[in-house]
Amino acid sequence: MHHYHSLQKTLDTHPMGAPMSEEFIEILKILFPPGDVELALLLDFRLRKAGEIAERAKIGVEEALAKLEAMADRGSLLAKKVEGEPAFALLPIYPGLFEYPVMKGGDQKTQKRLAELWHAYYMKAMAEEVARANPPWNRVFPAEEALSEEYEILPYEVASKMMEKVDTIALANCPCRITTGRCDRPLDVCLSFDGAARFLSERGMARLISREEAAAVLKRSEEAGLVHTGSNMADRLVFMCNCCSCCCHFLRLLTEHNYTGGLAKSGFQASLNSPACSGCGICAKERCPVKAIIMKDSLADLSPEKCIGCGLCVTTCPTGALSLVRREGCQPPPANGGELVKAIAANKKRAK
Ligand code: SF4
Ligand code: SF4
Known part of the structure; x- marks a missing residue:
């Protein structure tokens, strides 16, 4: 099987998931170029010392370490010390493969391409997987x-x-x-x-x-x-x-x-204490991220079932008409x- 398909399958074993899509294979090709992907294929989500990985790859420790360090530097692998020795593991998509290479930055063209691919992958497969x-x-x-x-x-x-x-x-x-x-x-x-x-x-x-x-x-x-x-x-x-x-x-x-x-x-x-609402519209137009508040007949109208409890509407309501209360039956x-x-x-x- 193609290296990148094998890597996708391994990444998909994490409970976060990494479903197959052509965009994800493209992402993996950017994050694990040829020469690196072969080493990544020897890893899983458990930290392994560089010596062990080198042995599996049948290459010298220095060569393996240089490649593993470079991948960790790009945000493609997790790196930590285990018993004082450098150790590496695969990263799940969140938090990991999506965020870390973007946080690292790099050449604009690659970053732009990664952004397009992640967007397509999220819309096509990953949103459903995470949900x-x-x-x-x-x-x-x-x-x-x-x-x-x-x-x-x-x-x-x-x-x-x-x-x-x-x-x-x-x-x-x-x-x-x-x-x-x-x-x-x-x-x-x-x-x-x-x-x-x-x-x-x-x-x-x-x-x-x-x-x-x-x-x-x-x-x-x-x-x-x-x-x-x-x-x-x-x-x-x-x-x-x-x-x-x-x-x-x-x-x-x-x-x-x-x-x-x-x-x-x-x-x-x-x-919402409706009688206290002045109808300024700040909560509905500027603050509520999930449209749990709309304006109706020039007053705020709250749908508690949509509310995620962020409190952003409460802190800016000029009349104190909004407050946070305990959610019933919250686990x-x-x-x-x-x-x-x-x-x-x-x-x-x-x-x-
Ligand atoms: S911010 Fe307060 S006063 Fe303004 S519309 Fe919302 S509830 Fe009413
Ligand atoms: S606390 Fe609820 S209603 Fe207020 S802004 Fe957050 S989600 Fe919207």
């Missing part, structure tokens, strides 16, 4: 200013509380907005944490920032009408995106593809990344 995940990979974190002290707020529900637990934070440009380019909202709002932050900063795809800078990114994003979305797990943050509904691959599952379960809602939802996120992946893989198998 099938049960529970969803990512979830919405509410704008903190919108949260009221009236409700008990669990630590995993609040972005800044989750950030208190991390050691390392890195900031990168948003790959969705770079590749989709449908709006001019801020690019430098893509946060990653700990292991992911170290890998991305070491490889020149992101820069390390302080906790204070990260808090400022969250605030700046809320002001710009961007939704905080992050890993759908209770124990830690791997990344925190700040998303628009026109470019983000996960928010667009709801706004463009009508996969209502493609992104987990926050534990809150908007509530807590999986306890950790392992539980999330296990549940998605088991439900995917069951659905086959």
Whole structure:
């Protein structure tokens, strides 16, 4: 079988999936040029030391290491130290093959071609694949200013509380907005944490920032009408995106593809006190990313079932007519990344 088809099949074994399409094969040809793809084919999602990979490839360790390092530098492979030695693994599509090479940047022509291919692949195959995940990979974190002290707020529900637990934070440009380019909202709002932050900063795809800078990114994003979305797990943050509904691959599952379960809602939802509404239209026209609010008879009209609980409407309503309230029957996120992946893989198998 063609090398690139074999690699697609291996990547598709990850619970994130990597369905076959001609666009994806084209993407793989860019990310793993001839000479590299043969080495990538010897890998899977488990970190393997360079010596072991060289042995499998029947080449010298130095030669293997040079190629593996170059692939990791381009964002095509994950690299970490295992027992002090460099080790490498394949990356899933999200977060990984889609984001990292775009964050790294490079020659304009290749970046433009990658953007076209990723867009086509997302529309044709990947959106549906991601939307099938049960529970969803990512979830919405509410704008903190919108949260009221009236409700008990669990630590995993609040972005800044989750950030208190991390050691390392890195900031990168948003790959969705770079590749989709449908709006001019801020690019430098893509946060990653700990292991992911170290890998991305070491490889020149992101820069390390302080906790204070990260808090400022969250605030700046809320002001710009961007939704905080992050890993759908209770124990830690791997990344925190700040998303628009026109470019983000996960928010667009709801706004463009009508996969209502493609992104987990926050534990809150908007509530409208209609008599207090002045009819300014800010919530409907400028803030709600999922059209859960429309203007009807010159007043706001809220569809709570569409609301994802981002709180963006609440923070800018000039009359205080909007608030966030607890969402009834909201399930807590999986306890950790392992539980999330296990549940998605088991439900995917069951659905086959
Ligand atoms: S922002 Fe507030 S006052 Fe303005 S339309 Fe929306 S609910 Fe009404
Ligand atoms: S109504 Fe829209 S803006 Fe307001 S919290 Fe819900 S999804 Fe967010």
